[in-house]
Amino acid sequence: MGVTKKEILITKAAIDKRVSELAEAISRDYEGKELILIGVLKGAFIFMADLIRQLRRPCKIDFVRLASYGTGTMSSGSIMITKDIETPIKGTDVLIVEDIVDTGLTLSFLVERLKERDPRSLKVCVFLDKKERRKVPFEADYIGFDIQDCFVVGYGLDFNEMYRYLPDVYEIKE
Numbered sequence: 001m002g003v004t005k006k007e008i009l010i011t012k013a014a015i016d017k018r019v020s021e022l023a024e025a026i027s028r029d030y031e032g033k034e035l036i037l038i039g040v041l042k043g044a045f046i047f048m049a050d051l052i053r054q055l056r057r058p059c060k061i062d063f064v065r066l067a068s069y070g071t072g073t074m075s076s077g078s079i080m081i082t083k084d085i086e087t088p089i090k091g092t093d094v095l096i097v098e099d100i101v102d103t104g105l106t107l108s109f110l111v112e113r114l115k116e117r118d119p120r121s122l123k124v125c126v127f128l129d130k131k132e133r134r135k136v137p138f139e140a141d142y143i144g145f146d147i148q149d150c151f152v153v154g155y156g157l158d159f160n161e162m163y164r165y166l167p168d169v170y171e172i173k174e
Helices: 012-029 045-054 105-115
Strands: 005-010 035-041 060-067 080-083 093-101 121-129 142-146 169-173
Touching: 012 045, 012 142, 035 045, 035 105, 045 060, 045 093, 060 105, 093 105, 105 121
Parallel strands: 035 060, 035 093, 093 121, 121 142
Antiparallel strands: 005 169, 060 080
C-alpha cells in the first residue's frame, strides 16, 4: 500500500474534547479505587498520555506490547505478547487503553490473559472503534470515536512507523 492521499477524519479539537469527556467518565467511575492503566504499545501512547493528564485521580501505569499486524494494513489474526506488564494487578481495578479495536482479536486475547491474573475489575478504553470489522464479539467499555472501515494514521496511529506525530487523525488512501 502506497500512501498517496490523506484526508482528515478527526480534528485535534474534537480529539481534545472527547478525551476530556472520557477522562471525566473514568474519573467518576473509579472514584476511590486503585486504578491501573495498561497502555497497549505503540499506538495508544499519545491517547493514554492525554487521558492520564485529564483524570481527576491518581493512577498507576504500565504497558504491554502485542504483535498482530506486521507491516501490512490487515490483521494477521496471530497474536503474541512481545512486552508484558510488570505491575502486579491481582485485586486491582485495571483499565486497558488501546488505540483502535477492529477485529476484536487482539483485545479479546489481552483481556483473557489479564483476567488470568485475577484483577478486581478489568475494563477497556479505546480511542477508535471499527465495529463493522469484528471477527469476534467484543465491546469496549469506553469509546472515543466510532469510525467506518478505513485505514487511519495520526495521534499515535501509524503506517509502517510513520505518521504517529500528526495531531489529527487522517484516513489514508492509495
